[in-house]
Amino acid sequence: MTVPPSDALLNRLKAMVGPSGWTDDPEILAPRLVEWRDRWSGATPLMLSPATTGETAAIVRFCAAEGLALTVQGGNTGLVGGQIPQGEILLSTRRMRAIRDVDPVDDVLVAEAGVTLAEVQAAAAEAGRRFPLSLASEGTATLGGVVSTNAGGVAVLRFGSARDLVLGLEAVLPNGEVWGGLRRLRKDNTGYDLKGLLSGAEGTLGVITAASVKLFPRPAGRAVAMVALEGPDAALDLLSRARRNADAGLEAFELMARQGIEFALRNIPGQRDPLSGAPPWRVLLEIASPDPAGAGHLMETLLSEASEAGVIGEAVIAASESQAAALWSLRENQSAAQKPEGATWKHDISVPVSQVPRFLREASGAMAAFAPGCRISAFGHVGDGNIHFDVLRPEGGDNAAHLARRAEGQARVHDIAIALGGSVSAEHGLGVMKADEARRQKDPAEIALLTTIRSALDPGRILNPRVLF
Template identity: 45%
Template sequence: MKLNPADGNFAQSIRTALGDDILHPVEERYLEEPRRRFAGHVGVLALPKSVEQVSTLVRLASDASVPVVPYGGGTGLVGGQVMTDGPAPLLVSLERMSAIRAVYPTENILIAEAGAILTDVQAAAEEADRLFPLALAAQGSCRIGGNLATNAGGVNVLRYGNARDLCLGLEAVLPNGEIWHGLSRLRKDNTGYDLRNLLIGAEGTLGIITAASLKLYPRPAETGTAMFQVASPDAAIKLLALARDQVGEGVSTFELIHKQGLQFLSEVLPDIRQPFDVQPEWMVLIEFGLSGSASPSDALMALFETAEARGLVGDAVIAQSEAQRLELWAVRELIPEGNRLIGSVSSHDISVPISHIPEFILRGSEIVRGLGDFRINCFGHLGDGNLHYNVFPPQGHSRSEYDAQRQTVKRLVHDLVHEFGGSISAEHGIGRLKTDDLSRYGDPVKLSAMRSIKAALDPKGIMNPGAVLKA
């Protein structure tokens, strides 16, 4: 039978092994997630300072069969960082393990501890005149260990890939407390099973990431940013193809935005300057990063002229200064905050093949609005097929009035995603929110293999129980 660490015996074993300083009072922020769909509980909160301390914590938990929940920045949106039932767990927060251990500019590699905030990793790369391209709305508070544990995406996946693609090696503590010293700086290493890629995206269910070897890139000599009005999602896809034909891999960002997102900003964040006097139905935020003598602004203007001649775009705003660029980005980056302030009935982080996106949006609208007078804010990373398809109550109503319909909305949206050969989790992970969805839509052979891997690496089932795979 699993012990409850709140009984004091387990906490005392930690104090005996590591001293009093490692344990901290449990604050409210450790018990909830940003959408407040889950309320967790914690028996003991530990803030280790080294991988050796993490190893000791996990070994003690394994010996006592106490569940362990790793904690990064707490920004995850699927409840992976909060344990809602069962024995109160040991929560291991990596926030005191935040060092940038080393930067190798000539190798384009940076080694960071798991508790490093994403913006600090970006800044360390910039100091070495390099780019760490992972970028997302929560970058000022999320931590790189959590980014890797959830295989975070963000706005630059089109050019640089997900978090998985930006990692060469890991240091991690396995469920028995052993330390895997896998901080490789090698780009070629064919020496057996890829433990790195098992841990990335596993959401703490196979071990605790404590440090990572990360890929850096040359900084583009110039960056150009623009907002284009587009006739439709189909026109946006054709515009993306045209942009890649004209500038190749220089396209780093291609974000689809719907008018509903701008209307929400007008409603709850009215001081945000919007790009157009009249809000268009659809628009895209485009960013080019080019080197050499090429001018991103000229490339954006050439793209606009060609696209306008083909009837793909209407008006456009091409940033002429860094201040204007930041204004355009503020619109995109504040859409999630606008959504939060409005309060969604059901939010969906989904992906479908890019060519199917227009039909998915059309049919999704028909299905959701067949349930009631809902507002839909569909936006996201068009370049990699990832949409945030969020459903909201009518203006003047709260999401709590529609709690009874939340599961129905989610089921119908995810059924449609599955019909189109898509994924019900594009970049946020499974956590505890989507375990039923994974069981429903996941390939049975893959799920069986996942359970076998979990049982092999974590036979006591102590690592983040209830996340990803249903208990």
């Protein structure tokens, strides 16, 4: 059971990290205590920023002994509230910034938890390799954070989520012991997959301090295109053709509804629509190839075939890196573009790929009946069945009234996803936002197993006490 920290205990924690490793300054703390969408805000008596694994271990060991709760935070880009403390001590990994090794022979990069995802990508590129995990928030999101939440991103279709890219971890366990599991092996059949267990545990089973991750060859050719289509069923047809034509070279396949595009064009400076006629749906797809000309040839062949079959309408292929970036910007700004539009019910669901069209039809119909006039922005990674289904208040409507119905509305959307064999969280995690909803949906035996694992490792519930089960 956790207890409020006394001034004496706080002073002992401060001494562990020195003057550069702590702050209680309200101005410095303020941006760390608010989630970027302003849905969650919190409070903490102290933020600790250890610079080493040893300092992290000393903090966790002390807190475990004294019954002090910790909330762990990386880049504060999480979308389910798990990184915002509500009175707990805030443990930030922001000072653990070293890239310890880049090995292009083993195709491994080892970096500490506070290194941003963009910095990991840049270090890999400097060695002539590639780290493929990519998010809209990669300039701020940290390696420790994306592994702890098992983040997905736009290249899951080919490379998998964060858990699939991890070879080994270094972590401080809830009792303060350090697990030195920074292995580089592709095959290690010697027991439980501990790195897999901590990946996606949202900081509840240990504080990740470093990770060894997989690197890949950099593609010589890349083609990015945006196409218009009439609906999600056509998107599945195009996806099937893309897989057949491009095989493993298909890296991204992103579906976007017209409403989200309109938000981006209206609310994000510099956005332009490359397609005419405001199509009801569109797909952004990317193909990579080891042949400099191969990706473009594959894309042209695919789109020509799909057009002749009547699957797609207008299409545009980026002719330069800047044009490719502009196409991707429309996709990456889908969430940010919603913020000026008012209150939103966010959903990060997954269903079997074959069920994406049915989910969109049923969920859209349910929300139109439940919240007349609501605006639906649906977008996501159709290639892996992950849809961000966001329900915004009616234009000119009342934010408070819309938010008051959020829990019931979200439950209806989640019920549809679960009935189709899906999940209430595809890539954002549960945090504090979805723990109760997941508990409502999951099998009792699964809940019991999850809680048993957590209780065994953290009986005092010291780490991220309000997160998960």
